Amino acid sequence: MMDRALQLQEQQTYFASGATHSYAFRKEQLEKLKAALYQHEEAIYDALAKDLKKNKEEAWVTEIGFTVAEINYALKHLKKWMRPKRVGTNLLNFPGKSFILPEPLGVVLIISPWNYPVQLLLSPLVGAIAAGNCVVLKPSEFAPATASILETIITETFDQRYISIIQGDGATVIPQMMNNFRFDHVFYTGSTQIGTVIYEMAAKKLVPVTLELGGKSPCIIEKDANLKIAAKRIALTKFSNAGQMCVAPDYLLLHVSIKDAFLKELKQQIGAFYNTEGVRDYHFGKIVNDKSFHRLTSYIQKEHVIYGGRIDAATHFIEPTLLDNPPLDAPVMQEEIFGPLLPVLTWEQEEDVYRIIRTHKNPLALYVFTSSNDRANHWLKSIPFGGGCINNASWHLTNHQLPFGGRGTSGIGAYHGRFSFDTFSHQKGIMKTATWLDPAIKYPPFKGKLNLFKKLIK
Structure with missing residues (x-):
């Protein structure tokens, strides 16, 4: 070389x-x-x-x-x-x-x-x-x-x-x-x-x-969302590559009225995709190195686990894990997770969503799950972010006709x-200018041409 x-x-x-x-x-x-x-x-x-x-x-x-x-x-x-x-x-x-x-x-x-x-x-x-x-x-x-x-x-x-x-x-x-x-x-x-x-x-x-x-990409789930479809699509993209993906949903923002119903669906889909016998060893990846493994396990130890949480240091395995309502000042909510941990937060008023997202402005991605076009468009227009999906997560980066990138710190x-x-x-x-016509107005002297220039240049 x-x-x-x-x-x-x-x-x-x-x-x-x-x-x-x-x-x-x-x-x-x-x-x-x-x-x-x-x-x-x-x-x-x-x-x-x-x-x-x-x-x-x-x-x-x-x-x-x-x-x-x-x-x-x-x-x-x-x-x-x-x-x-x-x-x-x-x-x-x-x-x-x-x-x-x-x-x-x-x-x-x-x-x-x-x-x-x-x-x-x-x-x-x-x-x-x-x-x-x-x-x-x-x-x-x-x-x-x-x-x-x-x-x-x-x-x-x-x-x-x-x-x-x-x-x-x-x-x-x-x-x-x-x-x-x-x-x-x-x-x-x-x-x-x-x-x-x-x-x-x-x-x-x-x-x-x-x-x-990167950044902390939020996933907003409205009360009118198709909960089963939302759970399948979030489980797929959040835990692909053991969650080590820049456009993975970083945390969920569930409307408070559908929290229990949605979590039931999400747990079922995670289990079917990654935790059934003979599936986990083949389908679920590992954390890249010791440093990342210890960072992620430290998050688990500090928060309330409502699903998953099992780890194996020898194989760098961390099970798909759901964390219930961590404080906004907790490390897991201050840093990009980049692993198979998914914080679950709830909201009732729109201002709750804005308040949470404002703690990490300009996320790389935003995901909205809703049956209402008006609600989807409302969220897309009111939150600055890089790119995203309606009723899906992460897959926008696979469309070659869409620009992929962030804004601000993302x-x-x-x-x-x-x-x-x-x-x-x-x-x-x-610019290529023809030579067959060469108007004299373009050349000095310019005295007396002001009104004509005002008509040409406007």
């Missing part, structure tokens, strides 16, 4: 050569990435099982298949995305035409977390390739088996002058790169705390960033589908 500083310079030189710009090149690289994922499919399954105890079905849906779908969508639309977009031209600039020309940014850095280590590294990569950039990838060191197979995939598939992958301790490697090299964009997925550090380093060199962060910028292409492109505004 070449020296890191030299490698970054080589990538900068390779980008400047224009090698990555053509449609044919971009298309070929996307196809190569897809082929590599299929070629290494079994090795990816093995790595995800080692790091997070993911079963093959979950690994396909949330990791490999998710990325393949992103590639297929980009391949289908890439030619259209690359075309100049014609826009109108105002009267002042007659005769002329205007268009927006997307161009690649240059050498970009993508930093991914451990919870979905394939998807969250390669999905942004799809957008960066589609937009014509050179890329440096930094996978998480906390999913080492997956990081290793990703390194194999990248180094076997791509010229290192085009796409390189850097391993190591993120707290050391990332500052070394960002402080000594100016990237043209930094794309980071992870915690708000680390995202703030990334943002500060980028700001010193005026590097644009996309920050996909993130900056968005991606997926066309939004990924735009994130890794500069939209260059161009």
Whole structure:
């Protein structure tokens, strides 16, 4: 492996050569990435099982298949995305035409977390390739088996002058790169705390960033909700990947009148999905490491458990657990949970909901379960958040036609589908003026033309 500083310079030189710009090149690289994922499919399954105890079905849906779908969508639309977009031209600039020309940014850095280590590294990569950039990838060191197979995939598939992958301790490697090299964009997925550090380093060199962060995503359940459907959909998404998902419902806000009925349904669905004999060992994942395990178990010890609560330190297992009405100043309600613990709070007046959500403004996601379109729209319009669902949870991120991202402390910028292409492109505004007509009014002397200018420019 070449020296890191030299490698970054080589990538900068390779980008400047224009090698990555053509449609044919971009298309070929996307196809190569897809082929590599299929070629290494079994090795990816093995790595995800080692790091997070993911079963093959979950690994396909949330990791490999998710990325393949992103590639297929980009391949289908890439030619259209690359075309100049014609826009109108105002009267002042007659005769002329205007268009927006997307161009690649240059050498970009993508930093991914451990919870979905394939998807969250390669999905942004799809957008960066589609937009014509050179890329440096930094996978998480906390999913080492997956990081290793990703390194194999990248180094076997791509010229290192085009796409390189850097391993190591993120707290050391990332500052070394960002402080000594100016990237043209930094794309980071992870915690708000680390995202703030990334943002500060980028700001010193005026590097644009996309920050996909987290937060406490509330789930509001109205008294007219379909309780069985709500329970099934919340149980699925909250406890997928052992709750280690940035868009998992972080806490429930149940209308007080349906608390008992809903909890009965939710407990039944959790048991059916994850706790029946022969199901738990296959379907339920593990907590990633000791640090996360001890943080989560400390929450359980301090709160009133109304379902679950069993743990096994040797296997990093924490059972799907419901916590009844923890205080808003409790650690479990102050920090993003990122695990299989679900606090249950109740409300009666709307102000109760706003008061609770205001303690963590601008959540990454909001979920509303109700049979009323008016009530759903009311919540969507009255609460600022990144994105979300009505009568579902988390699945909005699987729709390539929706932007995915947060706002405020939950993130900056968005991606997926066309939004990924735009994130890794500069939209260059161009105006072409004809020469067959050249009105004298545009040139000095301007004395006496004020009234005419007022008519033209308004």
